[in-house]
Amino acid sequence: MSGATIYHNPKCSTSRKTLELLRDNGIEPQVVLYLKTPPSRAELAAMIADAGIDVRTAVRKRESLYAELDLASASDDELLDAMAEHPILIERPFVVTTKGTRLARPMDAVREIL
Numbered sequence: 208m209s210g211a212t213i214y215h216n217p218k219c220s221t222s223r224k225t226l227e228l229l230r231d232n233g234i235e236p237q238v239v240l241y242l243k244t245p246p247s248r249a250e251l252a253a254m255i256a257d258a259g260i261d262v263r264t265a266v267r268k269r270e271s272l273y274a275e276l277d278l279a280s281a282s283d284d285e286l287l288d289a290m291a292e293h294p295i296l297i298e299r300p301f302v303v304t305t306k307g308t309r310l311a312r313p314m315d316a317v318r319e320i321l
Contacts, residue, residue: 211236214246214254214301222300225311229302232321236302245294248287254301257308262286265310267298 211229213236216222229236239246246254255265262283267273272293278286290296300311306320 210305212239212303213237214239214241214297214299214303216240216242216299219299221311221314225300225302225314225317228314228317229321234304234321241297241299242294245291245297248291251290251297252287254303254308257303258301258310260310265298266290267296270296272296 211234213222213226213229215226215238217240226236226238245251251265252262255262258265263286266278266286266289268279272295273279276289276293278289278296281289298310298312302309302311302317302320304320309316309320311317
């Protein structure tokens, strides 16, 4: 399959395992190191919508910055703004294929779009 993209953080075990899953299925995805090359706010909003999840699900709540920015009661727009400005807040990994978009949490969700 061509046209697959993973928004990857090599320090994350789930992200590494998801990349391995893709490769084990014969897919060599475009790897976007999203901390260095983050998606735009619009791209992020589109990935979240395409994945069929809400914005709050796409935020890394365990990240210290989440508490520092007091995002627990933030609106969806405020969360998107925070993730666009601080990509470390983006839950990972997102995988995009021609069959759809999934947040690989759990990792098996990616199998739906292979």
